[in-house]
Amino acid sequence: MNRYAALLSLLLALLTISGCGFKDIDKRFFVVATGIDWSGNKSKPYRITLQLAIPSPKIEPGASKIQYETIDAPSIAEGVRMLKAYVDKELDFGHCKMMIIGEELAKRDINHSIEWMLRRRDIQSVATLAIGRPTAETVLHVRPASERYPGNALLLSFGADGTESSYNYAETLSGFARRVSEKGMDPALAIITNDGKESYIINQVALFDKEKIKTILTPAETQLFNQMSDHFTKASMHGMFKGTPLVIAINQLNSSFRLQGHTAPVRITMKVKMDVVFEEAPNGLFDKDWLSVEDALATEYEKAAVALLKKIQRHGVDPFGFGLRYRAVYPGKNAWNNWTQLYPDAEFNVEAMVKIEGTGLIR
Amino acid sequence: MNRYFFYNFMLVSLMNLMLFVPHILVKNRYSGGVSALIAAPVIGAILMYMFTSAMARYPGLGYPEILKKYCPRWLVSLTSVYFAIMWWFSSTIVVVAYAVLINRFFNPDANTTVILIMMVLAAAYAASRSTLTIAFIIEIGIIVNAPIILFIMFKMVRSPQLNFDSIRVIANYVTVMPTVITLAAATLIFTGYIHLALFNRLFPPNFRFKHLYVYPILGFIILLITFFVPIGFHGTEGVDRYIYLWAVTSDSLIMQYGFIERVIFLFLIVFLNLTLVYTMSGWHLGMEYIKSCFKACKPEIDSPKAPKANYIILAVFATATVLYLIFTNEKINYLITSYWLVLRMFTEIVGVLWVFILSRRRLKPE
Numbered sequence: 001m002n003r004y005a006a007l008l009s010l011l012l013a014l015l016t017i018s019g020c021g022f023k024d025i026d027k028r029f030f031v032v033a034t035g036i037d038w039s040g041n042k043s044k045p046y047r048i049t050l051q052l053a054i055p056s057p058k059i060e061p062g063a064s065k066i067q068y069e070t071i072d073a074p075s076i077a078e079g080v081r082m083l084k085a086y087v088d089k090e091l092d093f094g095h096c097k098m099m100i101i102g103e104e105l106a107k108r109d110i111n112h113s114i115e116w117m118l119r120r121r122d123i124q125s126v127a128t129l130a131i132g133r134p135t136a137e138t139v140l141h142v143r144p145a146s147e148r149y150p151g152n153a154l155l156l157s158f159g160a161d162g163t164e165s166s167y168n169y170a171e172t173l174s175g176f177a178r179r180v181s182e183k184g185m186d187p188a189l190a191i192i193t194n195d196g197k198e199s200y201i202i203n204q205v206a207l208f209d210k211e212k213i214k215t216i217l218t219p220a221e222t223q224l225f226n227q228m229s230d231h232f233t234k235a236s237m238h239g240m241f242k243g244t245p246l247v248i249a250i251n252q253l254n255s256s257f258r259l260q261g262h263t264a265p266v267r268i269t270m271k272v273k274m275d276v277v278f279e280e281a282p283n284g285l286f287d288k289d290w291l292s293v294e295d296a297l298a299t300e301y302e303k304a305a306v307a308l309l310k311k312i313q314r315h316g317v318d319p320f321g322f323g324l325r326y327r328a329v330y331p332g333k334n335a336w337n338n339w340t341q342l343y344p345d346a347e348f349n350v351e352a353m354v355k356i357e358g359t360g361l362i363r
Numbered sequence: 364m365n366r367y368f369f370y371n372f373m374l375v376s377l378m379n380l381m382l383f384v385p386h387i388l389v390k391n392r393y394s395g396g397v398s399a400l401i402a403a404p405v406i407g408a409i410l411m412y413m414f415t416s417a418m419a420r421y422p423g424l425g426y427p428e429i430l431k432k433y434c435p436r437w438l439v440s441l442t443s444v445y446f447a448i449m450w451w452f453s454s455t456i457v458v459v460a461y462a463v464l465i466n467r468f469f470n471p472d473a474n475t476t477v478i479l480i481m482m483v484l485a486a487a488y489a490a491s492r493s494t495l496t497i498a499f500i501i502e503i504g505i506i507v508n509a510p511i512i513l514f515i516m517f518k519m520v521r522s523p524q525l526n527f528d529s530i531r532v533i534a535n536y537v538t539v540m541p542t543v544i545t546l547a548a549a550t551l552i553f554t555g556y557i558h559l560a561l562f563n564r565l566f567p568p569n570f571r572f573k574h575l576y577v578y579p580i581l582g583f584i585i586l587l588i589t590f591f592v593p594i595g596f597h598g599t600e601g602v603d604r605y606i607y608l609w610a611v612t613s614d615s616l617i618m619q620y621g622f623i624e625r626v627i628f629l630f631l632i633v634f635l636n637l638t639l640v641y642t643m644s645g646w647h648l649g650m651e652y653i654k655s656c657f658k659a660c661k662p663e664i665d666s667p668k669a670p671k672a673n674y675i676i677l678a679v680f681a682t683a684t685v686l687y688l689i690f691t692n693e694k695i696n697y698l699i700t701s702y703w704l705v706l707r708m709f710t711e712i713v714g715v716l717w718v719f720i721l722s723r724r725r726l727k728p729e
Contacts, residue, residue, distance in 0.1 A: 172524075174611070
């Protein structure tokens with residue numbers, strides 16, 4: 001008897017949830033990428049571009065179908081709400097794994113956009129953030145011919161599944177939010193551009209202070225930056241040895257840094273260890289003394305690295321987290337104030353350790 | 364039988380995530396949160412040793428029965444009702460927080476009250492079973508879910524996103540003395556032993572607690588992960604920003620080749636199970652306390668048929684929980700929870716000391 005009563009009450013409870021807000025998958029529009037731009041209009045400063053996936057039964061290269069919606073709005077949340085009037089299905093950000101911020105907006109202030117993303121519950125914290133150049137809208141309108149699913153090409157560029165480019169700096173929303181708020185560690189984002197045709201170019205990194213772009217690194221600096229910040233993927237490096245050009249492939253790379261002294265000037269020593277193999281080298285290198293080649297490569301690397309560190313320091317940003325390390329090693333109430341005074345005069349020292357593993361298949 | 368003690372301990376220490384413990388500790392990370400992490404295992408261990416040694420002297424008896432031996436009836440009844448309310452409330456906080464969490468992360472269109480009613484019905488029905496059944500359900504719940512939680516925790520600790528510099532910055536604040544609220548939050552991890560107050564009825568006369576040293580160590584590790592992993596993920600400043608700290612932290616992880624890419628869903632499902640099990644056990648304990656106030660009710664550990672009183676008491680509990688949800692919001696729930704945590708710590712200390720003194724007094728030659 002009791003059992004029936006319990007069952008009955010459960011069934012009654014089920015009645016109350018009939019037809020609650022659950023929408024079928026074919027009544028939803030999945031946003032696969034979101035772009036936020038500066039529109040130039042003061043009263044409606046944000047231009048929001050949504051890339052909406054159109055499900056298609058065909059999965060083959062070039063078969064991805066996409067619908068775009070763009071709107072100018074006084075705020076991001078309002079813009080998204082207004083866009084709902086433009087489409088016939090419910091917008092769902094649950095699969096939005098690319099958030100692109102226009103370069104113009106990034107040069108003004110990104111905090112508002114980041115806050116919106118963090119506050120929305122359906123945007124994943126693992127979504128990838130990047131800068132779109134010249135605007136997020138143009139980047140989103142690129143349609144790579146090889147794309148199999150809507151929005152997949154960009155995702156593959158950033159994830160570890162597809163291409164592993166040494167110029168590519170992937171940052172997630174939660175990682176970026178951490179850097180925006182952390183004292184002593186500044187954010188950085190990759191810049192996506194379009195080559196005018198059907199593909200993306202991602203080979204630059206923009207360094208931020210807590211709210212806007214401070215400087216943009218060149219592709220060569222970007223590669224170096226990725227290596228030094230331990231965002232490493234297989235990379236190659238150019239070098240000269242006694243007047244002949246060398247190209248080496250870096251198979252493995254570890255970088256770490258430490259601070260020495262807590263009175264001015266602080267010395268920041270960065271250690272970069274790498275195992276390399278030659279890709280282009282003069283003939284007969286196999287029989288020569290590798291130690292001198294290693295030294296020459298290391299010295300060249302050190303020079304470039306110190307130059308990059310100096311450039312970053314000059315712009316007053318700290319993407320490597322030196323300040324955070326300082327706070328960790330020298331605790332105290334005014335550690336952070338000390339550091340802000342120490343950093344502009346800090347000295348850099350890079351110790352590169354190149355280890356040649358072989359010369360490839362030929363001598 | 365030792366493992367049933369262990370399951371209860373694990374259940375409460377894992378549930379801390381739903382009881383705003385990381386939230387409170389992280390909020391006070393510069394003002395005593397870290398030293399509380401170190402003080403809590405000591406306090407927890409002392410209380411646990413006192414309680415287990417006291418309860419071991421009364422095999423097969425629950426806390427109310429022991430009190431009844433020495434104290435006047437009205438005092439025992441009063442204490443029992445008070446404990447029942449404490450236990451009911453601990454489960455209520457958890458289940459209400461979880462209902463809100465479902466609303467936030469699973470389906471924002473669903474009505475929180477309806478979700479809560481469903482969960483409450485399931486938990487209340489389970490709680491109406493006999494004490495022995497409850498012990499078994501807890502066992503199953505822990506065995507099924509703990510490996511997944513361990514997996515998530517392992518993934519988090521091994522993640523390259525975990526920044527040890529941030530952790531070190533916060534760990535340096537270890538010299539700041541703990542405050543009452545941080546201590547209350549941190550000791551909650553070790554409080555699972557108090558379930559023994561009623562589960563002691565299950566234990567046979569020749570029962571001995573073994574490997575008690577494991578509990579403080581295990582609790583300390585869980586506490587460290589609870590506190591430091593979110594800091595490592597969100598940084599020393601950003602960590603303060605999130606309301607559902609651990610849900611967001613698990614969302615920062617990705618399982619590239621898992622069935623579900625987002626770890627948060629795995630996390631939420633596991634904690635749904637644990638929440639239901641915890642609610643069930645909390646309400647069962649509360650129910651048994653209330654029943655012990657009545658003369659007619661004999662404590663039974665394995666009755667084939669649930670007495671009617673069970674349903675009545677649980678119906679009151681469930682209704683009160685739904686009302687609690689309706690009359691509070693996230694902010695008030697958080698505030699009340701912090702007060703409850705402090706009250707719980709003092710209640711626990713008094714309760715343990717009480718039974719400990721009683722058990723020692725009996726030993727003295729008369």
